Amino acid sequence: MNEQDLKRAFEDVVVASSPPPSMDPGRALDVARKARSKRRSSLVGAVVAVLVVGVGLGTAFALNPKGTTEYMTGAGASSSSSSGSSTGMPDTQWGEQWPVGQSDRTATNGPQADRGTQLLHLLMASAPAGYDTPDLKYKDPSMYGGMLRAQAQISTDKGEVPEIWQYTAYVPVRKGDKVGKLTAHVSMPDPRDPTEPCALSKKFQRAKDAGCKLYEVGGKQIGVASPASLDQGTATWATYRAANGWTVTIMQENEYPHGGYPALDGQLFLAPQLAALAMDPKFLLGS
Template sequence: MNEQDLKRAFEDVVVASSPRPSMDPRVALDRAHKARSRRRASVTGAVVAVLVVGVGLGSAFALNPQGTKEYVLGAGPSSSHRGVPDPEWGEQWPVGQNDRTATNGPQADRGKQLLELARASVPAGYDAPDLQYKTPGMAGGMLRGQAQIITNKGETPQVWEYTASVPVRKGDKVGRLTVRVSTPNPKAPTDPCAQVNGYLGNSGAGGCKTYDVAGNQVATAASMTSGPASTWASYRAANGWTVTVGQAEEYSDSGYPKLDSQPFFTPALAELAADPKFLLGS
């Protein structure tokens, strides 16, 4: 400590003390030393805190530059696939894929997850066994789940669709439950009726009916195209994910007799479409 430091510390003690401290030089010097020590401790603590935070952010930035930037700026996660990073692309398809369908990795896992969720959603009185096709020329199981990339290389955001098809059995008769989930797609319609009819290929929005499910609008419509009679419900979540659920009395080409009626009443189908479990952790 030089003379100027001692003088400044001594003045700090004099100003901060009440009543006026003793002018005994030994007492004043002792207090001056203590004041200087406190200042040094405060400065050292602040420097250490800054260094710790800096090291932590530096490590985080090395592992996740975008996430660290969002943390510093106070922004939330920007990915539409929360917890599942977008895959890297090869020459034409995401790495590890031979076409649009993912057969392994986190996206394929989501397809499997959706299948199990759909299978567990059949109403009371029905089951969803792993049936095999009976129709000649049709092989394999009737439980189908997949994940596929909709956008092409270089397009952002990447859009993924997950689809599950489940045989719904009652007695010896079998129908079908289908669930399709999409990550946010800027090109998709926001109107629920346009969404469900567009998915079905129906012209216009004729026959569409909406239901309020916990404050959310869910659109329902019957298929106008050829094939088994079916009813569908579409829901768009606040985060942009969409869910479309369909039911049919018949599982096409399965070789099983069709159900006497569709498994769900239409309002119940709308409720199922709005179930947050189908958002796959988004």
């Protein structure tokens, strides 16, 4: 305690009282000690806050240098632009095992199911001229439901990062009384996907022995694959990996398996056309 503190304490007591009380050195000393203690506490609190912020930013920078820099400079995304819907990435609320509202991997309502329906409509509109896409029923009694259908499902388990949703659409394509099939499969970025175009295309059917040929579309290499032999089917499919990591596969078949309808006379698309269709940005579902 020094003379200046004593003087300041005395002045505080004088200002707070009217009329001025008689000087009480003991009280003045007590007030001065409390003031000094308060100033010290404020200083320590400020230092601790700076240290905590510094440690937090250091950790964040190690995990995400770009995002931390944006935060420090005030250039970070707004709360609306950082949501899953705006980036194309999921923002899923999970229950005990499955996303809320689901009893298994498949979403039957909500934004993910809507994406599956969107994919179905996009694929239907992609049928070549002269073909229609009716909502046919299976003639095979062992099958149920319609042949025109879509699905959205979560392929990763709760807690896995990144979270991956996949969307699939199945469309019967008819000309006269003959029916073939178009399939579209769209997946959120999967770090396990190979980068080589033919390896990526073969992964779709898990057909390592499939034949594959590269086609260049818009400066990009697309792998167009087909089974190694006719007894494995007549399917042909093209898979495209977009710059953001999303993948799109479009597959065509002369026959709709188990549909019970006569097969088409030939393929719906030539291989280069199929590759170009897989690259159509509309299939990225707003990502």
